[in-house]
Amino acid sequence: MDLARRVQKLTGILDVAKALTAERDLDRLLARIVEEAKRVVDADRCSLFILDQEKNELWSKVAQGLGTTVLRFPLGRGIAGVVAQKGQVINLPDAYKDERFNPAVDRATGYATHSILCMPMLDHEGRVAGVLQALNKRSGAPFDVEDEELLGAMGGQAAVAIQNALLHEDIQRLFEGFVRASVVAVESRDPVTAGHSERVAMLTLGLADALPRAGATAGPWRHSALTDDERVELRYAALLHDFGKVGVREGVLVKANKLFPSDLEILRARFDAIAAALETEILREQLTVLEQEGRGSPRLAELTARAAARRTEIVELWNFILQCNKPSVLAEGVPARLGEVAQRTYRDMAGVSRTFLTPDEVEVLSIRRGSLSSKERLEIESHVTHTFRFLSQIPWTRALRNVPTIAYGHHEKLDGHGYPRALSAEAIPLQTRMMTISDIYDALTASDRPYKKALPREKAMEILRDESRRGFLDRDLLAVFTEADVPMLMKKAT
Ligand SMILES: [Fe+2]
Ligand SMILES: [Fe+2]
Known part of the structure; x- marks a missing residue:
């Protein structure tokens, strides 16, 4: 040669x-x-x-x-x-x-x-x-x-x-195993959201994959195709976006009504005591009348009728409280009525005078919308910060280094009113915008909680469209999500 x-x-x-x-x-x-x-x-x-x-x-x-x-x-x-x-x-x-x-x-x-x-x-x-x-x-x-x-x-x-x-x-296997284990951890904490992380990951990648095929619909994102590494990065970010929920108290996480079940139990016991106290009071009065005026006294019948009216009143009050306890929007005047109820007193077994409701109970039952107090809402919202802190502790490889940042923004809104950082649109990356759409879609359509109705697809899309019209979500990405029918594609893929 x-x-x-x-x-x-x-x-x-x-x-x-x-x-x-x-x-x-x-x-x-x-x-x-x-x-x-x-x-x-x-x-x-x-x-x-x-x-x-x-x-x-x-x-x-x-x-x-x-x-x-x-x-x-x-x-x-x-x-x-x-x-x-x-x-x-x-x-x-x-x-x-x-x-x-x-x-x-x-x-x-x-x-x-x-x-x-x-x-x-x-x-x-x-x-x-x-x-x-x-x-x-x-x-x-x-x-x-x-x-x-x-x-x-x-x-x-x-x-x-x-x-x-x-x-x-x-290394990839290690990360994969670690991410899987983390998903198991967060979902066993909040079992009713089981499958959410996986579905958000699938929808987000489905949207990312639809992007290069979408042509003009994708608007400014027309030429945005993710590399293989970026896909893996986005998948991990989506799988772990809610990991921070492990840092939120379980009771708050799964709270269905305004009062925690144990607090409602205490209230129920108190109302039983109130009913018993009234009963005793009337019986005492009846006994006195009986002794003083004999069986034929007209006051006896009067007292019996009063007892029945009071019983009905207590039952009504209790039903009113149960109604207030629900997460639906509170009607006008309800907080004032709660205030009045709270003022009323009864004598407990020891003869001590007590109010029907404590100031804390009045505050909780007066939540205008939803089941969470503002403190509890903040606690739930803190899951995003927990997620970021947790993900930032992990020595990701260079190719995966944006996992924490992508996940950090999943509750931000393009109009700058999201949480926890109220980022402006420019600061919210493409990957996060795609994840946000998928996250909301899944939260709306999932039949994950006994007290929450799963919305049909069309209704969920309507809400998403409305959010994008109001400038919260990326309009172009939502258009691709809708046009490519990403949820349907994902359903077929599984
Ligand atoms: Fe979240
Ligand atoms: Fe989520």
Whole structure:
């Protein structure tokens, strides 16, 4: 081989090496190595086997002609197994003349192996990381020393790249496992929202994927396609967006009515005591009348009627309180009436005078809308800050470094009235805007709480449209969400 060609081939290997170190996707990397190795030694086929140190096995994902099924076999078996075990090259002009060659593969695939060049792939410390095997030199001649040299050089570069990719896969698996575990943690805290994180992640990615296909509908986002890394980043952010709920008291998280169940229980017991006290009071009066005026006294009947009226009144008061306890919008005048009820007193068993309602109860029952007091609302809202703090503690890889920021903005509104930071539109990234739409959609349509009705799709879309008209949500992204019918796409995908 002349010098010029040799230099050209070696330069080619360097180029490949550069490309290989940049490739972190293992499948693509293996396919690329096999392709380049084939080209470098001018072989008809090429296979790559990776050494599994723990199991003492070789495995292959890319064995050309065999598809991409994973093949495993023990160290020492076949040509590749021997090469991996001994760390030495095997170069056979005619495979069938060597007893280490296993003709079963040829029989299974219908391929006819002639020459084989099988090289150990050595990492930078000289340890065997795998095996590169080239079959049938195209010229028909055996592989020569120069092929050995070239394939060896390729193998060295490939080994390092593969180790990097495997390490990268390990890191990904680690993050994946960690994210899954976190989702389990938050959803076991608030089981009624189970599945919310996963659905928000699916809807958000569905929207992100619809974006490049949306054309003019996407408006300024027309050319915004996410990279693979950005998709993973967005998925993690969506899966973990509500993680901070683990920092919110469970009672507040699942609060259906204004009073906590235990507080309502106390109130109920008090009203029982009030009813009993009134009953006793009237009985006492009746007894006095009976003793003083005898059975025929008209006051007796009067007292009986008064007792019945009082009983009815207490039942009505109790029903009124139950009504106030519901999260629906409070009618005009209700807080004033609650104030009046609170003023009323009764005597407890010890004869101590007590009010029907405590000031705290009046305050809670006077919540104008929903079930949460302003303090509790703030506590729920704090989940976003908890999420951000938690996510910021994690040493994300460079490719995933925006996970905390993307999740942090999921309750912000484009008009600057969201929480917790009241960000302006410019400060809310595309990824967050997509997640916000998905989050609201799922919150509206999920049948996740016994006391909350799941809205039908059309009604939810109407609310989203209204929010975008009022400048809260991204109009263009919502248009893509609607046009591509992302919820339906997601349903089909599952
Ligand atoms: Fe949230
Ligand atoms: Fe959410």
